[in-house]
Amino acid sequence: MNKLRDAIDKGKFILTAELGPPKGTDVSNFMNKAEILSSYFDGINITDNQSAVMRLSSLAGCLHLLRAGGTPIMQVTCRDRNRLAIQSDLLGAYSLGIENVLALTGDHPRFGDHPQAKAVYDLDSVQLISVIKSLNEGQDMVGKQLKGATNFIIGAAVSPIAVPLEPELSKFEKKVLSGATFFQTQAVFEPEKMENFMKFARKFNVKIIAGVLILKSVRMVEFINANVPGLDIPESVEVAIRKADDAEEEGIRIAASLVKELRDIVDGVHLMAIGNEHRCVDVLEKAGIV
16 A cells, blocks of 8 residues: 555645665664654655765665555655666666655765765756656656556655745746656745745645654754755754753754644655654654654
């Protein structure tokens, strides 16, 4: 059963989370987290060499997640593969039972652990969405018929806090027109900015799932503010984490509060815990979702 498709079709408040594969072949910790998250979330993103750091593939991670009873969302970036490899991997994924895809540009290799790697970017994220739509319609990118079409739910990313916002809105519309049906946003800390973005997004028949980042330490806040473009943690949030007796618990409280505020604004939330994924359930509990 595809829990994400079911949640979208029934108009439920959508719950997704993010889970990074290991850097190696030992998937025991990954599987422990996958089993915990699978009971609570409609879909679990398996990252594709997130931050350009080499890890176990998203495709393999999705297969492990399926075995744990979860519903995977396979992240596919344009960074590492040309159009042949991307289409081949997508067909392979669907043939193995993976039905949900998130199309991303991907961070440049110079930001990762193999800065000497050559970036591909044969397609951009808008083109990638169009390719997936073509596969769903039974054709490859050059119009040749497939022996068996895919039926992916196509997701994309958007940043409702981008400055200036207008170029992001234009790209968002292009992604919708290319075939995206749900969007996961970058981390949001100010619900009023999300509310402003939703005035535009509601013109389109797509689901908006707001990103909520679960902070766990002052060091994490400092790293994000210094190294993650387009994501600035508000001073009020940083001060709260610094003053807290237990920074991790304060991060859970802040995330739960955001989920409560966002519930009446968006169609769902996407929790990102970055190595602390088991705490996603704690956020849902504090927010009164489960």
